[in-house]
Amino acid sequence: MLGPAGAILDIKPIYPTTDFSLVLQRPSLPTVLTNGLIMYYEDSGVGEPILLIPGLAIDVSQVQRLIGGLCAGRRVIAIDNRGVGRSEKPDSPYSIGMMADDAAGLLPALSISRTDVLGISLGGRIALELALRHPEMVRNLILVSTSARTNFPRGVIWPLSNLLQRIPAVRAVGTKYPQPYYAYVRQREASHGYDATSRLAQIEKPTLVVQGRSVRMVPLALAEELHSGIRGSKLVSIEGGHIESIVKPEELVRVVSEFLREQSG
Numbered sequence: 001m002l003g004p005a006g007a008i009l010d011i012k013p014i015y016p017t018t019d020f021s022l023v024l025q026r027p028s029l030p031t032v033l034t035n036g037l038i039m040y041y042e043d044s045g046v047g048e049p050i051l052l053i054p055g056l057a058i059d060v061s062q063v064q065r066l067i068g069g070l071c072a073g074r075r076v077i078a079i080d081n082r083g084v085g086r087s088e089k090p091d092s093p094y095s096i097g098m099m100a101d102d103a104a105g106l107l108p109a110l111s112i113s114r115t116d117v118l119g120i121s122l123g124g125r126i127a128l129e130l131a132l133r134h135p136e137m138v139r140n141l142i143l144v145s146t147s148a149r150t151n152f153p154r155g156v157i158w159p160l161s162n163l164l165q166r167i168p169a170v171r172a173v174g175t176k177y178p179q180p181y182y183a184y185v186r187q188r189e190a191s192h193g194y195d196a197t198s199r200l201a202q203i204e205k206p207t208l209v210v211q212g213r214s215v216r217m218v219p220l221a222l223a224e225e226l227h228s229g230i231r232g233s234k235l236v237s238i239e240g241g242h243i244e245s246i247v248k249p250e251e252l253v254r255v256v257s258e259f260l261r262e263q264s265g
Helices: 061-069 096-108 122-133 155-166 181-190 197-202 220-229 252-263
Strands: 010-012 024-027 031-034 037-044 048-053 074-079 115-120 139-145 208-211 234-239
Touching: 031 096, 037 061, 037 096, 048 061, 048 096, 048 122, 048 155, 048 252, 061 074, 061 252, 074 096, 096 122, 096 181, 115 122, 122 139, 139 252, 197 220, 208 220, 220 234, 234 252
Parallel strands: 048 074, 048 115, 115 139, 139 208, 208 234
Antiparallel strands: 010 024, 024 031, 031 037, 037 074
16 A cells, blocks of 8 residues: 555554554554554564553653663563654543553554553553453553552642643653643543542452652552552552652662563563
């Protein structure tokens, strides 16, 4: 099939149990068409795959240190979620389930049938939902600074963060691909009403729950709730918070690597 300017487009079937029909691999940029969305991804390293799902308003360019740490002996697939970075940003309602299906549609395009999955914050809820909707695609599950529900008291941190995100200069910090405010709102609202606590017992994958000791946006009690709800899961506390897991990811890389070695042994 010919694309713009006569470019040859490689069209492959995607995972047959989803409602997607085609995956479009662009020759000029690492993107796929999944769940009706053009998704940007980066594919680094060699070895067993791990899918990295960043959090709210975070794109691939902002998790390069984490990718670099995880790349030691592993293949890291990092994605820009719907609404951020170089992925498409439709101005229509998003949901955690929708974003999990976005990620699920990427894997067959990369000839990955099963992978470890690491999600941070919003990305953790997406990873959780991916394991619930497509358990056959997930080998090990790693949930970082996240929760199975969002109906908890947030104090002043969330309102302040939402207010700051209205400022273009704030949204441009640390990225070449500033997120439009409307897309930030769409991503944020994807978590509204999400509650997987009653389904946690359905997860039978080896699971690591990681909580930063300085995290204020997600209380430790919610990490403990994940841990108690997922049978056989492991809960680890590390230094730092949301930002530290991205800009100073050494301890996160260490605990993740140890966990994955334990599972492979």
